[in-house]
Amino acid sequence: MSIRFKIEPQRKISLNLAELWKNRELFYYFTWRDLKVKYKQTVLGLLWTILQPLIMTLLFTLFLGDIISVNSKIGIPYPVFALSGMLLWNIFSSGVNNAANSMVSNANIIKKIYFPRLIIPFSAILVSLVDFLFALIIFIFLLFIYRVSISPLIILYIPLAAIIVCITTSGFGMLLAAMNVKYRDVRYIIPFFVQGLMFISPVIYPISITNNSFAQTILKLNPLSGAFELFRGGFTGYEVNFMNVLISFGGSVLLFILGVLYFKKTENFFADLA
Amino acid sequence: MKPILEVRNISKQFRINQEIQPYLSLRDSITNIFKPKSRKEIFWALDDVSFDVMPGDSLGIIGKNGAGKSTLLKILSKITPPTKGHIIGNGRVASLLEVGTGFHPELTGRENIFMNGSILGMKRTEIIKNFKDIVEFSGVEKFIDTPLKHYSSGMQLRLAFAVAAFLENEILIIDEVLAVGDAEFQKKCMGKMKDINSQGHRTVLFVSHNISAVQSFCNKALYLKEGKVEAFGNVKEITGLYIQSQKSGELANDLSHLFKNKRAKIQSISFIGESTGELDAFSFYRSQIIRLKFVMNILERGKYNLSVHFKTILNQMICNLFTPVYELNEGIHEFSMEIPSNFLNDETYKMDLFVVDNASIPIEVINDIITFEVIDDSERVWFGKFEGVIRPDCITFQKLDE
Numbered sequence: 001m002s003i004r005f006k007i008e009p010q011r012k013i014s015l016n017l018a019e020l021w022k023n024r025e026l027f028y029y030f031t032w033r034d035l036k037v038k039y040k041q042t043v044l045g046l047l048w049t050i051l052q053p054l055i056m057t058l059l060f061t062l063f064l065g066d067i068i069s070v071n072s073k074i075g076i077p078y079p080v081f082a083l084s085g086m087l088l089w090n091i092f093s094s095g096v097n098n099a100a101n102s103m104v105s106n107a108n109i110i111k112k113i114y115f116p117r118l119i120i121p122f123s124a125i126l127v128s129l130v131d132f133l134f135a136l137i138i139f140i141f142l143l144f145i146y147r148v149s150i151s152p153l154i155i156l157y158i159p160l161a162a163i164i165v166c167i168t169t170s171g172f173g174m175l176l177a178a179m180n181v182k183y184r185d186v187r188y189i190i191p192f193f194v195q196g197l198m199f200i201s202p203v204i205y206p207i208s209i210t211n212n213s214f215a216q217t218i219l220k221l222n223p224l225s226g227a228f229e230l231f232r233g234g235f236t237g238y239e240v241n242f243m244n245v246l247i248s249f250g251g252s253v254l255l256f257i258l259g260v261l262y263f264k265k266t267e268n269f270f271a272d273l274a
Numbered sequence: 275m276k277p278i279l280e281v282r283n284i285s286k287q288f289r290i291n292q293e294i295q296p297y298l299s300l301r302d303s304i305t306n307i308f309k310p311k312s313r314k315e316i317f318w319a320l321d322d323v324s325f326d327v328m329p330g331d332s333l334g335i336i337g338k339n340g341a342g343k344s345t346l347l348k349i350l351s352k353i354t355p356p357t358k359g360h361i362i363g364n365g366r367v368a369s370l371l372e373v374g375t376g377f378h379p380e381l382t383g384r385e386n387i388f389m390n391g392s393i394l395g396m397k398r399t400e401i402i403k404n405f406k407d408i409v410e411f412s413g414v415e416k417f418i419d420t421p422l423k424h425y426s427s428g429m430q431l432r433l434a435f436a437v438a439a440f441l442e443n444e445i446l447i448i449d450e451v452l453a454v455g456d457a458e459f460q461k462k463c464m465g466k467m468k469d470i471n472s473q474g475h476r477t478v479l480f481v482s483h484n485i486s487a488v489q490s491f492c493n494k495a496l497y498l499k500e501g502k503v504e505a506f507g508n509v510k511e512i513t514g515l516y517i518q519s520q521k522s523g524e525l526a527n528d529l530s531h532l533f534k535n536k537r538a539k540i541q542s543i544s545f546i547g548e549s550t551g552e553l554d555a556f557s558f559y560r561s562q563i564i565r566l567k568f569v570m571n572i573l574e575r576g577k578y579n580l581s582v583h584f585k586t587i588l589n590q591m592i593c594n595l596f597t598p599v600y601e602l603n604e605g606i607h608e609f610s611m612e613i614p615s616n617f618l619n620d621e622t623y624k625m626d627l628f629v630v631d632n633a634s635i636p637i638e639v640i641n642d643i644i645t646f647e648v649i650d651d652s653e654r655v656w657f658g659k660f661e662g663v664i665r666p667d668c669i670t671f672q673k674l675d676e
Contacts, residue, residue, distance in 0.1 A: 006362050
């Protein structure tokens with residue numbers, strides 16, 4: 001059995017999906033490694049994925065719950081609202097963070113062996129997605145506790161919302177991961193960037209919290225907003241603006257394409273720079 | 275027969291400023307826009323390299339530090355693209371530029387076998403199929419479910435080698451990995467790799483500073499010099515050429531710019547004797563006495579002595595040596611140092627130099643001031659490397675009952 005290959009200077013950007021597919025097991029191994037390592041030597045282990053959003057929800061409910069419930073019609077108990085936001089948000093914040101640092105933290109591997117580089121930031125995001133799936137369990141509990149009535153469409157909405165967030169996260173993640181290899185400024189920008197983005201996303205408050213039309217436009221244009229709307233659309237009494245969802249989806253796809261292009265354009269030189 | 279690897283006109287260019295800075299910052303990038311382009315110095319790490327490798331060949335790649343050996347391997351393993359030229363290959367390539375790539379200290383031995391194997395390009399089913407053999411080969415059965423961080427470095431290495439030994443790729447690229455690890459196990463690994471090779475399955479490309487390992491393991495050799503192919507062909511011929519090429523010259527001339535102090539500087543370090551080499555990587559035979567000459571320029575009269583940290587290339591300290599304290603007048607003074615023959619191992623060594631004021635305060639410390647290599651020229655029974663940082667023949671054995 002022989003496989004012909006050719007090595008030459010890079011001319012055009014090619015996604016090379018066949019190569020990604022051939023190396024599909026590596027997605028699994030990198031994700032698996034990160035998950036394993038993350039909770040090694042912790043007493044609570046996986047419980048942390050549930051505890052983190054839960055504690056945050058508790059705090060938000062304590063300090064903001066009343067104000068937000070009174071001022072804007074969210075239609076569902078605030079803890080449910082906040083936790084739904086936190087869960088989706090965590091995919092994004094931890095995903096972008098992990099992905100952006102993934103190339104640098106795996107530099108020793110990148111410099112020593114070849115495999116499609118895209119696997120690295122994607123696996124980092126998969127870790128966040130797995131965390132989300134675990135945390136979803138506690139969310140379902142909360143739905144029962146508060147007796148929130150849900151529409152059957154929720155089975156469709158939640159995965160769709162998660163997919164939009166994942167696409168956005170990948171877009172930002174790839175862009176930042178590639179930039180981080182060259183410009184280490186990125187790692188100082190990320191915490192600030194993620195925190196800032198949380199304020200212009202309907203994570204712990206709905207879009208209707210502000211009357212300022214400019215602020216509302218920003219909230220709507222944010223590719224994450226539609227995902228949050230969609231996620232909450234499964235609760236009876238919460239109205240989804242599908243136009244927003246569509247804008248979000250378009251925005252996230254655009255970001256994704258931008259991310260892939262930049263990543264592929266620069267990936268050949270990662271080993272020289274990292 | 276068709277070559278398994280056709281390397282054609284491969285060139286690789288680096289910009290010097292990339293080499294110096296580990297990474298860029300946005301600020302530098304922005305300020306660079308306003309600077310003239312000519313600031314970037316271009317450096318060809320590889321320059322028009324072409325050669326063919328036949329199926330079943332073991333090719334040893336030799337050359338001094340900075341000759342482009344590692345860059346060539348990185349291009350062959352697709353880690354970095356060439357600037358010019360192309361390579362056509364016929365087979366799956368596995369590269370071992372490092373042993374245990376992807377090993378994670380928190381994962382267990384078992385988990386690391388899967389992680390490392392899969393990074394090296396093995397399929398999960400292949401790893402499962404070979405798992406028992408890998409564990410047995412590594413000899414760490416007892417600790418297979420212990421996190422890697424509790425392994426000794428020797429055990430980690432064994433595990434890493436064991437995974438690599440079960441690669442089934444047609445082309446194997448190995449970089450200097452045999453410079454570390456215990457001899458017994460290396461012998462086992464080399465044996466296994468050679469086995470596969472003699473069956474005509476595998477082609478091996480092998481970089482090493484250990485000329486005797488290259489001689490015994492390879493049938494062909496490629497000698498790189500300053501990014502160009504100096505010679506290519508039969509291993510005996512090429513390695514002979516390489517050793518002979520170490521012509522006379524100074525080990526390190528004009529060192530004074532390294533010294534910032536205003537009292538005492540080392541001007542040069544050179545080798546006294548018949549065979550000497552060029553700046554940087556110096557080669558000596560093990561059977562040779564190594565005499566070094568230090569030329570010292572004293573700018574301020576005083577009591578001085580020199581101190582040397584003698585180390586291996588892996589920063590393992592061998593010993594700390596120093597001269598007596600001398601009362602020195604302004605001007606040039608010379609000192610010599612002698613390392614007996616058959617004392618060092620075949621290894622690359624380096625020295626840190628301290629200029630000390632009156633045996634108490636170091637005035638100046640220059641790390642890695644010289645680097646040199648010792649080549650084993652003795653008749654040897656096996657091609658593996660002897661363990662240890664030195665190999666003194668003055669320690670002898672005798673049979674007493676005769």
